[in-house]
Each structure stands twice: as structure tokens, then as C-alpha cells.
Amino acid sequence: MGKLLLVGCGKMGGAMLEGWLARGLAPADVIVAEPVEGLRPRKPGLRTVASTAEVSETPGIVVLAVKPQTMDAVLPDLRRFADEGAVFLSIAAGKTLSYFARHLGTTAKVVRAMPNTPAAVRQGISVAAAADGVSATEKARCQELLEAVGQALWVEDEALMDPVTALSGSGPAYVFLLVEAMAAAGAKLGLAPDMAMQLARATVAGSGELLRRSTEPAAQLRVNVTSPGGTTAEALKVLMAADGLQPIFDKALAAASRRSKELAG
Incomplete structure (x- = not known):
């Protein structure tokens, strides 16, 4: 599915990155966009940038690991990737599929996931819901990415993400x-x-x-x-x-x- 763009490399984003690399994802296949210099990982072969504006190539998948309150500022530059068919995997609490449709376009391929903090020791559990345009292959790729830090489950009804958030x-x-x-x-x-x-x-x-x-x-x-x-x-x-x-x-x-x-x- 092409390169992976990780937007935000705080605690959860960093934990996911470590899990992906431990599972064999090549550093050269990942781009990390993180505005805070101290949070940018330094690993051989891994490209890091301060802003997604520095990324010219369209990634196959974009993982959104920024805080929900900063999402509005991040998405405008990313719409170009949605228009080119990139899949978006969001782990931002409370940001719905309809929210992303408003910001990335109604045809954007978005998966909304709710992980939890034991992901830091790869013992987390995530629950995900996908927009209509996400294919089975794209869902399987998102499943692999989520399973790098624990278990992953899916719900068809996005409304169930509220009790999922409350429980796990x-x-x-x-x-x-x-x-x-x-x-x-x-x-x-x-x-x-x-x-x-x-x-x-x-x-x-x-x-x-x-x-x-x-x-x-x-x-x-x-x-x-x-x-x-x-x-x-x-x-x-x-x-x-x-x-x-x-x-x-x-x-x-x-x-x-x-x-x-x-x-x-």
C-alpha cells in the first residue's frame, strides 16, 4: 500500500511506531511528521519532518496520532492525499467518520480506531470502524497496524465507539x-x-x-x-x-x- 505517513509521534504514535518496526516494517517505508523536535524518533533509514507540507509523495496510508484538539489544523494539508486515494487510520478520540468526511471529502477512505494506553507495552486493545469506501484489503492493513500494539476488533455500527471508549x-x-x-x-x-x-x-x-x-x-x-x-x-x-x-x-x-x-x- 505504499509508504506509511505517521502524523504525530507522542506516546501513542511512538508506541505504534515501535510496534511496527518490531514487526518488520522497514524504516525506509515510514515518514514521521512531528512538529516537536524532541519527539521526532531518530532511527537509521527513518525520515522525519516537522510538517506534512514537507511530504510531496502520496503515502498509501496515513496514521493520524495527533491530539483531537489539533486535528482541525492538521487535516487541510492532508486532503490532497485523500484525493489521491490514501487510507486514513485515526486514533484520535471523539473524531467521527462524518468529521473526517467534512474535512477530507465524502469519498475519503477513513478508519476510526480507539486504542488504549497498554499499547505502550504492546498489550493494548483497539476497536475500529470503517467508512463505506474502505476495502477489505485496506481494513486488513489497518488491522495489522493496530495489532502491532495488541488486539484489534471491529464494529459495523460507529455508534458503538462511545461504549467502547467508556470500557476499554x-x-x-x-x-x-x-x-x-x-x-x-x-x-x-x-x-x-x-x-x-x-x-x-x-x-x-x-x-x-x-x-x-x-x-x-x-x-x-x-x-x-x-x-x-x-x-x-x-x-x-x-x-x-x-x-x-x-x-x-x-x-x-x-x-x-x-x-x-x-x-x-
């Missing part, structure tokens, strides 16, 4: 909050705060790795830890009560999904 896009923050809450509760029971935090971090990180490697569902893994009448069962009576964890998550994700929709509007 924002989800790492919920897990980090869980660690904070567990550590704080342990400290209240008399553990030294540093030890409580170390225990909480290791427990959540180790449980996540066990979940990743296991073929059993999360519910069964929970049961495996829970002895009848034991300490875990006693704690789960509280967490799984009618006013426990589930209604809190229901409200939290509904709020995040609603906000995602508001921001896209």
Missing part, C-alpha cells in the same frame, strides 16, 4: 483506581502504605497476566480463588451486593459513554 479506552484508569483503592484499604487495616501499594500493584498486575494467559472466563477465575466460607467469599459478599461494584460500574461507564458522545458532537 478509559478502562486503564479504572484499573489504576482499583489499585489505589486496594492499597488505601490495606493501609487503613494497619499495613505500611508503601507495602500496601506494592501488594496492590503486584496483585492486579499478576491477576491481569493470569487472565491473559488463561482460557477460563473471568468468572471462573474468580471462583477458583474463592473458598466457601473463606476470606475472599466474605469480601465478595460486599463487592457483589446489590449496591456493590456492578451498579457503580454501570453508572461510571454510562457517564463516560455519554461524555464521549457529547465530545463527538
Whole structure:
């Protein structure tokens, strides 16, 4: 599909670039456009520019990894690539397919994706939605690019990107909050705060790795830890009560999904 143009090389863009190169993408096949000199990667064979205006050749695919609030300033120069048939893969939160159609033209081939921050360690998960003009081959290429930093799923209905954002896009923050809450509760029971935090971090990180490697569902893994009448069962009576964890998550994700929709509007 020709050269790849990466627009923006911050944390997520940089993580994706590292993943692509680790998977065998040749540096000579990538152009990185990043206005901040300190963020421009320095790798043999990799071309970097300060602005897309310096790119004269039409790339096969353009990955948009800039912040949503700067997207309006970036797109005008990129419309020429859309007119030449380039595929656009956007990882900017809240920027819809109709938004890109307004800025790049109604025939622009755009894939909108929502990755999450574990992409930094290639354990992320992304969900993508494609505009009508994107072919199966072009979708497969975008899938490969997203899988360089984790798993990738697709939805046909773009409206589902709002609950996706609420669940997996924002989800790492919920897990980090869980660690904070567990550590704080342990400290209240008399553990030294540093030890409580170390225990909480290791427990959540180790449980996540066990979940990743296991073929059993999360519910069964929970049961495996829970002895009848034991300490875990006693704690789960509280967490799984009618006013426990589930209604809190229901409200939290509904709020995040609603906000995602508001921001896209």
C-alpha cells in the first residue's frame, strides 16, 4: 500500500511506531511528521519532518496520532492525499467518520480506531470502524497496524465507539483506581502504605497476566480463588451486593459513554 505517513509521534504514535518496526516494517517505508523536535524518533533509514507540507509523495496510508484538539489544523494539508486515494487510520478520540468526511471529502477512505494506553507495552486493545469506501484489503492493513500494539476488533455500527471508549479506552484508569483503592484499604487495616501499594500493584498486575494467559472466563477465575466460607467469599459478599461494584460500574461507564458522545458532537 505504499509508504506509511505517521502524523504525530507522542506516546501513542511512538508506541505504534515501535510496534511496527518490531514487526518488520522497514524504516525506509515510514515518514514521521512531528512538529516537536524532541519527539521526532531518530532511527537509521527513518525520515522525519516537522510538517506534512514537507511530504510531496502520496503515502498509501496515513496514521493520524495527533491530539483531537489539533486535528482541525492538521487535516487541510492532508486532503490532497485523500484525493489521491490514501487510507486514513485515526486514533484520535471523539473524531467521527462524518468529521473526517467534512474535512477530507465524502469519498475519503477513513478508519476510526480507539486504542488504549497498554499499547505502550504492546498489550493494548483497539476497536475500529470503517467508512463505506474502505476495502477489505485496506481494513486488513489497518488491522495489522493496530495489532502491532495488541488486539484489534471491529464494529459495523460507529455508534458503538462511545461504549467502547467508556470500557476499554478509559478502562486503564479504572484499573489504576482499583489499585489505589486496594492499597488505601490495606493501609487503613494497619499495613505500611508503601507495602500496601506494592501488594496492590503486584496483585492486579499478576491477576491481569493470569487472565491473559488463561482460557477460563473471568468468572471462573474468580471462583477458583474463592473458598466457601473463606476470606475472599466474605469480601465478595460486599463487592457483589446489590449496591456493590456492578451498579457503580454501570453508572461510571454510562457517564463516560455519554461524555464521549457529547465530545463527538
